[in-house]
Amino acid sequence: MNSKKLFWELTLKLETFTHTVPVPFAVYYAIITQKMETEKWMIFVGLCLFFATGIGILGTLWRYFMIRRLFRKIDKIKFPDDSSNIQYTFQDQDYAKKVKLYIFKYPLIEATFIVFRWFAGVIPIVTLYTYLVEYTPSVVRSGIFTIAMIPPISFVTYYFITENSLRRLFDLPQIRNIEIKPNEIPKFDYFKRIVLAFFSLAALPVSVLSYLLYSIVKGETMVEEPLIPIVIVSCIFIVPLIVCSYIVAVTVKQGISETSKSLNELAKGNFNVVVTPTSGDDFGQQAFYLNNIIQKLKGMYEEIKTLNEGLEEKVTARTEELNSTLQEVRKLKYQQDGDYFLTYLLLNPLTIKEIKSDLIHVDFLLKQKKNFEFKDKEYEIGGDLNVSHSIHLQNKKYLLFVNADAMGKSMQGAGGALVFGAVFQSIVQRTKNNSSFQAISPELWLRNSFQEMHRIFEAFDGTMLISLVMGLIEEETGLLYFINAEHPWPVLYRDGKASFIKSEVSYQKLGTLGAEAFSQVKIFQLLNGDVIIAGSDGKDDILHAGGPDEKDWEVNLDENFILRIIEQGKADLNRIFELIGRKGEVIDDLSLIRIGYSNEIRKINKVSSEAKLKFRKAKKLYSKGNFSESIDVLLDLIESEPNANERLQKDLSKLYYQIGNFKKAMEHMEIYLISHPEDDDFLYFASKLFKKTNQLPRAIELAEKIRIRSPKKVNYLVHLFHLYLKTGDRSQALEVLKDLELLQYPKEDLTILSDYLK
Structure with missing residues (x-):
């Protein structure tokens, strides 16, 4: 043209x-x-x-x-x-x-x-x-x-x-x-x-x-x-109508013809056809779309053609390559499982249940999330750890237990548990073999052990953290001492009902940089037939069906879930694990410790009516200031009514203190504290008694014990301040003064105490 x-x-x-x-x-x-x-x-x-x-x-x-x-x-x-x-x-x-x-x-x-x-x-x-x-x-x-x-x-x-x-x-x-x-x-x-x-x-x-x-x-x-x-x-x-209609029809026909011609060539397998847009109408736009489709089909055809050429040889070569890769993977998997097995061998001895007691029964349940197979045997490793020991502190037998959960999955968690288990076992053996470590109170032992482990884990710069609940149970009295470091609260199962034993203070995980200083040990009196269950958060991390139609999967957020499970399972660990599995999928390491306490002697026996009358008489004499006569009535009551012995020892100690017979007061004080070590007010009285007799180390020991149990009682802290001041330990006195300041102790009184330091 x-x-x-x-x-x-x-x-x-x-x-x-x-x-x-x-x-x-x-x-x-x-x-x-x-x-x-x-x-x-x-x-x-x-x-x-x-x-x-x-x-x-x-x-x-x-x-x-x-x-x-x-x-x-x-x-x-x-x-x-x-x-x-x-x-x-x-x-x-x-x-x-x-x-x-x-x-x-x-x-x-x-x-x-x-x-x-x-x-x-x-x-x-x-x-x-x-x-x-x-x-x-x-x-x-x-x-x-x-x-x-x-x-x-x-x-x-x-x-x-x-x-x-x-x-x-x-x-x-x-x-x-x-x-x-x-x-x-x-x-x-x-x-x-x-x-x-x-x-x-x-x-x-x-x-x-x-x-x-x-x-x-x-x-x-x-x-x-x-x-x-x-x-x-x-x-x-009629003329323009015919002309205009004819022109529109011809235009549409040409567009359809060009598109049909291109599609016909494409149907014949000619992927080199090119559709040329010749107008700005819909057919012109379709030309671009057809060209894109033709190019994609051409690329797919070329790819399929290339794949089909020598397909058998390629499959063989690829199979050999995959087999070689699979062998490498198996080799690496075997090496990895070997590392897992070595970690298992190191970690397994640290799960210790070393107790000898007729009053306390301990059971463990440990299900780690990471399973592996080595030499045709299945094993599991993880970051959870259960440990229990029998130790002696101040000539009393205690059950020591700890349930710990190391941060991280599989190897990372197992590494943390390995370090923790080794350090904790070292502390336990040191306590068993060294009488100086057995001479401290359970409160101080827990505090010192926690602080020592925290300093060790701080060296890892926050990359290895441990949550735990660690406690001591005095066998004779059933008094529970425990601390919680960002761990689920232990559960008390009593008379068929489960409830949490909570503390005012929950410390941050071991190894947390900048964590708050240790301040409190929680105490709780166990009764005959009580069961304590401590466990990691794996018991709560359950993936179950949720949503309106129960078609969506969600993680359990109900903290009371475990209480209902324990009640249904009647505090039996295997039954508890079975019930948890029925509710959903466990998505974390799961560890549980069950501690059952049974002491028939601790039952409170009733006293006779005559004994009650004598006690009222002694109380009336005490209120009138007739301390000596009140003492005689109580001593007579002890001989005639053995069931009233424990309570009367406390009253006798205070009466002897009133008349200035500190020796007798201390005798009855020692007898009472053996059966009632949980009585903080009487510990305070005992500390003042030791101060009165100038036995300042014993007085400070009891005052520190109260401080650990009740760090917010200002009268206990003021008493401890004066004890340190009397011994000349000004640095410890200053620390107590700082605690009083944090508790917003009156400024006038703080000024007076500060003047004592000057």
Whole structure:
């Protein structure tokens, strides 16, 4: 295709349409709607012929130069050629793209120019006629109605005809391979096209008939029978309707044909087919989508073809490679399981249950999350640890227990448990073998042991943390001493009901940097038949079905869950583990310690009515200040009523203190504390008694014991302050003073105590 051929094709189609549809419309319309003299008619017709001819010639010349200019641009496009020394630059590529986009835009240019031609013809005709002849309203109205009805149909027809004629340009070798993006071409989809065509077709008869009826009513028409021009206008209207419908149908057919042709080639297996977009309509957009699909199918086809070539050899090679990798994995797995097994061998001896007691029964349950197999045997490792020992402190037998949980999973947790177990076992053996460590109170032993382990784990800079509950139970009395370091609270099972034994203070994990200083040991009196269960958070970390339909999995957040389980399982560890498993999946290491206390001697026996009368008598004598007589009554009561012995020892000690017989007071004090070591108020009295007899080390020992149990009792702290002051230990006295300041002790009293230090 060359410029001349395209020029004559476009000119023939466009000008033929213009002079067979719009011009006859305009001429006939002007004839029947004007009523003027012959001379004026001649001038009006002459102006119409002059401008119609001139504008037609001007439009033809304009089209000639525009098409010629277009082909000159096409001829300037360079071809990318690897064999040539001429480089194909980005500027060349950009120029070629602009030319191709110009071809897309040219139909709009042609359609816009025909609208301009009508305006350039009608407006001068009306203006010159008014200037040369006279102002005639019918002429002005006919000009306005002509512009309203002719340009729309001309715009639509010119656009479609030009677009169809330019389609072949996209097959030119200079244009075909130029890549453009879908968003770069001007879009004019079929919805807009059909709507515009409909309104342009409707504007033609509506405008003519409306003005014709108006002219008939005003008496400005040249016809006597109005029905005749109406029929003629209707017949003329059929021509643009047929032409416009034909052009739209041809355009749609061409788009469908191009798409069908490409799909047919694709169905034959030709993946080299390229769909060229030739318009800005929906088919032009589909061309881009089809090209993307074809390229993807081509890539998939090439990939499948490549895979099928030598598939058997590739499968064999891949199988050998996988077998080799599998052997390496098995080797590494065996080495890893060996490391796990070594850790298991080191960790297993640290789970110790070394007790000898007729009063306390201990059971362990330990289920670590990490399971592994080594030499056809299954093992498990994790960060949980259960330990129990029998130790002696101050000539009393205690059960020592600890339930610990090291931070981290599998090896990390096992490493923490290994370090903790080794350190804790060292402390226990040191206590068993060294009498000086057995001479301290259970409160001090727990505090010192906790602080020592905390300092060791601090050396790991927070990478190894341990939560735990650690306690001592005095066998004879059943008094429980324990501390909790960010661990689940121990549970008391008494008379078929489970409840938490909580403390005012819960310390941070062992090894936590910047953790608060140790301050309190919790005590709790066990009764005959009581059961204590301590466990890690694995007993609470249960994954179970939840949500409205119980289809979502969620982690248990109910802290009372374990209480109900213990009650249902009647504090039996195996039964508890079974019930937990029924509720959901355990997602962490699980460890439990069960401690059952049984001491029939600790039952409180009733006293006789006579003994109660004697006790009231002694109390009345005491209130009157007759301390000696009150003592005699109580001593007689001890001989006659053995069941009242324990309580009376306390009263006798205080009475002897009142009369100044400190030796006797200490004898009865020692007897009472053997059976009632939990009585903090009496410990305070005992400390004051030792101070009175100038036994300051014993007084300080008891005062420190109370301080550990009840760190917020200011009267205990003031007493301890004076003890340290009396021994000359000013640094310890200052520490006690700081504790009082933290407890907001009155400033006036603090000032007085501070003056003692000065």
